[in-house]
Amino acid sequence: MAGDELLILFNYLNCKTMIPNKFDYHRASSVDEAISLMAQHGMDAKLLAGGHSLLPAMKLRLNQPGVLIDIGRLDELRYIKKEGNELVIGAGATHDDIAHSAAARSTFSMLSEAADLIGDVQVRNKGTIGGSLAHADPAADWPAVMLAANAQIELRGPNGARTVAAADFFTGFFMTALEDNEIITAIRIAEPPKGTGSSYQKFMQPASRFAIVGCAAAVTVDGGVCQKVSIGFTGLADGAFRASNVEAALTGKKPTEENIAAAAQLAGEGVMPMSDHFASEEYRLHLARVYAARALTAAVR
Amino acid sequence: MATTIQVTVNGKVHSHEVDPRTLLVQYLRDVLGLTGTHIGCDTSNCGACTILVDGKAVKSCTMLAVQADGCEVKTIEGMAEDGSLHPLQEGFREKHGLQCGFCTPGMIMASADLLSRNPNPSEQEIREGLEGNFCRCTGYHNIVKSVQYAAKKISEQEKVAQ
Numbered sequence: 404m405a406g407d408e409l410l411i412l413f414n415y416l417n418c419k420t421m422i423p424n425k426f427d428y429h430r431a432s433s434v435d436e437a438i439s440l441m442a443q444h445g446m447d448a449k450l451l452a453g454g455h456s457l458l459p460a461m462k463l464r465l466n467q468p469g470v471l472i473d474i475g476r477l478d479e480l481r482y483i484k485k486e487g488n489e490l491v492i493g494a495g496a497t498h499d500d501i502a503h504s505a506a507a508r509s510t511f512s513m514l515s516e517a518a519d520l521i522g523d524v525q526v527r528n529k530g531t532i533g534g535s536l537a538h539a540d541p542a543a544d545w546p547a548v549m550l551a552a553n554a555q556i557e558l559r560g561p562n563g564a565r566t567v568a569a570a571d572f573f574t575g576f577f578m579t580a581l582e583d584n585e586i587i588t589a590i591r592i593a594e595p596p597k598g599t600g601s602s603y604q605k606f607m608q609p610a611s612r613f614a615i616v617g618c619a620a621a622v623t624v625d626g627g628v629c630q631k632v633s634i635g636f637t638g639l640a641d642g643a644f645r646a647s648n649v650e651a652a653l654t655g656k657k658p659t660e661e662n663i664a665a666a667a668q669l670a671g672e673g674v675m676p677m678s679d680h681f682a683s684e685e686y687r688l689h690l691a692r693v694y695a696a697r698a699l700t701a702a703v704r
Numbered sequence: 705m706a707t708t709i710q711v712t713v714n715g716k717v718h719s720h721e722v723d724p725r726t727l728l729v730q731y732l733r734d735v736l737g738l739t740g741t742h743i744g745c746d747t748s749n750c751g752a753c754t755i756l757v758d759g760k761a762v763k764s765c766t767m768l769a770v771q772a773d774g775c776e777v778k779t780i781e782g783m784a785e786d787g788s789l790h791p792l793q794e795g796f797r798e799k800h801g802l803q804c805g806f807c808t809p810g811m812i813m814a815s816a817d818l819l820s821r822n823p824n825p826s827e828q829e830i831r832e833g834l835e836g837n838f839c840r841c842t843g844y845h846n847i848v849k850s851v852q853y854a855a856k857k858i859s860e861q862e863k864v865a866q
């Protein structure tokens with residue numbers, strides 16, 4: 404017995420594992436309880452969903468919340484359904500849930516394409532769309548797709564619920580319109596008109612699989628002409644953004660190879676690109692043009 | 705503030721008080737003594753720590769033990785049944801799917817998730833299914849063959865059972 408205990412102690416002392424700072428843990432039994440726990444603990448508390456952004460950050464001490472409120476097991480947040488002419492995705496739906504959802508695929512194929520390209524199987528099994536949107540990593544995939552899908556993000560806080568359009572939600576480097584005491588509950592995406600195609604194309608960092616540049620495009624073609632074009636970029640700048648110049652250049656035009664190439668040439672114009680040891684500013688801008696063309700071409704196919 | 709958790713690991717129910725910051729991999733290795741689950745990178749990248757939680761592959765270095773409260777966990781130690789190796793274990797032995805063996809438990813658990821969704825995966829699907837698992841020795845070719853061996857063996861076993 405004592406030997407066992409000694410062994411355990413020995414293992415602990417030798418343990419090279421990175422362990423987060425101490426925190427208190429609460430598992431919320433409902434969204435309402437999570438909201439009241441957040442109100443009670445204030446700035447010291449953080450929500451824990453899949454933990455696949457938060458826990459790595461806590462292990463590196465980049466983030467040291469005193470209280471974790473676990474919403475990762477709330478069934479009321481984990482669903483994907485059609486409601487009228489809208490697709491509604493619960494914030495707790497995992498990337499894997501979305502990758503395998505027929506409802507998501509039939510609304511916008513870029514939803515399944517993007518889900519399938521996030522990290523690896525293990526990451527997709529745990530990580531959630533709500534966590535990804537709240538975290539707003541400048542290289543995350545969902546923000547670009549939400550912009551191209553014109554998604555509405557539903558938030559709930561102590562003062563009730565509100566809805567923010569994706570275009571107003573992402574406000575900068577790891578920044579969103581989310582208040583400290585609010586929780587993302589769902590994402591609403593309107594069924595696009597007939598003749599709409601979409602695609603998500605990503606050039607990934609080969610080790611982390613995060614986007615160096617990711618481009619989501621949705622194009623509605625009617626009467627042989629692009630009636631509506633929506634493009635979201637990630638990885639390129641300090642946050643995901645809509646490429647309204649590229650959208651405008653293709654709107655009203657035929658979806659030909661030449662027109663797509665001309666519009667894609669504008670990708671990245673006026674943007675301050677990120678750069679790192681893997682991809683310089685010039686390289687990112689080049690990728691933006693190439694991936695805009697690929698996403699648009701696949702969307703109108 | 706310690707938290708009491710109850711976790712079923714390889715069919716056996718365990719109940720312990722844990723510090724909430726205890727990682728699931730630490731709990732398995734240091735508290736339960738199940739050291740078959742390896743820690744390679746500790747940064748969610750290598751997949752050596754992969755286990756099944758409620759049937760799905762997860763990286764146990766990126767999950768807290770408290771998050772597994774009430775869950776069914778399966779580790780490499782739970783794969784063999786009644787003294788005979790799981791077809792995946794047999795496949796890795798027969799097809800030389802390992803050299804140093806460090807990545808093998810994670811490879812086998814990730815493969816178990818893959819085969820549970822897709823009993824007859826193509827070579828491409830096996831490679832994609834194991835994207836989250838690194839092997840620094842084998843070059844992956846024999847790992848793919850090992851998984852193919854297991855898929856075939858499992859489907860044969862099921863035919864016999866019918």
Ligand SMILES: Cc1cc2nc3c(=O)[nH]c(=O)nc-3n(C[C@H](O)[C@H](O)[C@H](O)COP(=O)(O)OP(=O)(O)OC[C@H]3O[C@@H](n4cnc5c(N)ncnc54)[C@H](O)[C@@H]3O)c2cc1C
Pocket residue numbers: 449450451452453454455456457458459494495520521522523526529530531532533534535537538540542543544545581585586587588611612613614747748749766
């Ligand atoms: C190895 C690895 C590879 C990855 N590769 C990619 C990739 O290729 N592309 C990509 O996009 N992402 C990638 N990720 C990140 C992954 O997608 C995460 O799952 C995701 O960013 C966060 O979701 P989560 O549920 O894990 O959130 P958590 O880590 O639990 O939380 C993240 C943040 O969001 C907050 N939060 C969580 N849920 C809510 C909510 N409902 N309302 C309000 N706030 C909330 C938390 O408080 C926290 O601040 C990768 C992660 C890893 C570990």
Ligand code: FES
Pocket residue numbers: 742743744745746747748749750751752753754763764765766
């Ligand atoms: S040790 Fe968990 S992924 Fe490497």
Ligand code: FES
Pocket residue numbers: 801802803804805806807808838839840841842
């Ligand atoms: S066998 Fe050595 S790391 Fe895979």
